[in-house]
Amino acid sequence: MYKIKNSKELASLINCMNLNNMINEEEMSAYLDKISKLNFNSITISPTYVPLAKEKLANTDIKIGTVIGFPLGFETTEGKIAEAKQALKDGADELEVVLNLNYLKDHKFKLINDELTQLRTLLGDKTLKVIVEMQAIEDSEKAAIAKVLEENKVDYIKTSTGFVAPDNIYSKVNDINIIQKYAPQLKIEIYGGVDNYKLANQILTGGADLIASNEGYDIVERYRTLRENTQVTPKPIRFD
Template identity: 30%
Template sequence: MEKNAENIKKIAAMIDHTNLNPCAKKADIEKLCTEAIKYGFASVCVNPFYVPLASQLLADSPVKVCTVVGFPLGAVSIDDKASQAGLLVDEGAREIDMVVNLGLVKDGAWEDVFEDIYAVRCAINDVYIPGEPKILLKVILETCYLTDEEIVKCCQAAEKAGADFVKTSTGFAILKDKDGKLLPNGATVHAVELMRKTVGDRLGVKASGGVHNWEEAWAMVKAGASRIGASAGVQIVS
């Protein structure tokens, strides 16, 4: 895709401008929100603590507040995920990115995987205010840990549970080869293509982790991504 003004605007509108750094300061979140408004990003994605601040800063803009639940491991109880999601929506989040329980996935406990996601969907619905735009739920699969079959089954569980998106990665996974060398842990074209093939046009697909520039972003969109999660949003569209 040619990097012209029209296409830059199109890609920018797909970006969740992200700062999930555990050391992020208030000034960093203020900068993130200012950039999101300036460049027309879809949302800012922040840690739960900063949801009230981001909601205040973006109150008069079309940029949504996105946050994370069960992040980055996904290994908390269903009740914890559900209660956190409900609280964060109450505080102003309009998009929730939850991490699936990978232990359940590896056990092949697909009904429990469904329940994990469905509980968050229900908690979001319980605090939804009628007449407002739908609160989006994105399910992070952490694809670097999964087989193709597990990716497909996770996507199916997410769709059954009422999720709006499936998402590749947290960007925080650690994957090593037999010699201890770090391996890629973020979005891949293969994973995005597989996820899109599985959910069709019924759900969105978010490519997140390791998307640093225009070429990488476009490769993900071409593979089927409808959202890009990136801390390099400004770099991508500049």
């Protein structure tokens, strides 16, 4: 199993997700305050709250991510570029762009390449993640798109929008295996249904680089309670 040393390391491997479209500013502010207390790798929130997160997380190392073309990805490239420009202007450190599956199904790889080239140029050294709805495509398509993403210097492939996610560890590990075989330099972020430490640990053991979870805070807090908050007073040692 993956060897997690402590809750700080665990948090550094988690991208906290909060794409609740019904959350108000006061609730989001409270969520950001809570998240700021732990050493998370990143958060992903809606474009609406990127400026608020930039303010609330200014004194942390947590990277601020948001979504582009979410959740279906079939917007025009021009539309995605406009969204991306605004998100960067608002302070986003990472962009998660939903792949256009119509292009993939039609084998229109030139259009995919053109979109990724523009995004990579726009982001510069910012993190570019591409969300591929892996459970909606065949294994051969997973292999093909992984190669395309690696060739275009995408930083991470993210395996789900959260709307269509595998319901078992075997499907998740199958996706990891395919990506690692055909795009070994491409980092992998697994999303969908990861709501406890045991499953997160299994996925990391399976080869994922990052876990995305709506339950990221609770995963780390439960781990910390179990592993680091146990208070034991040892009995005195007697030698007689």
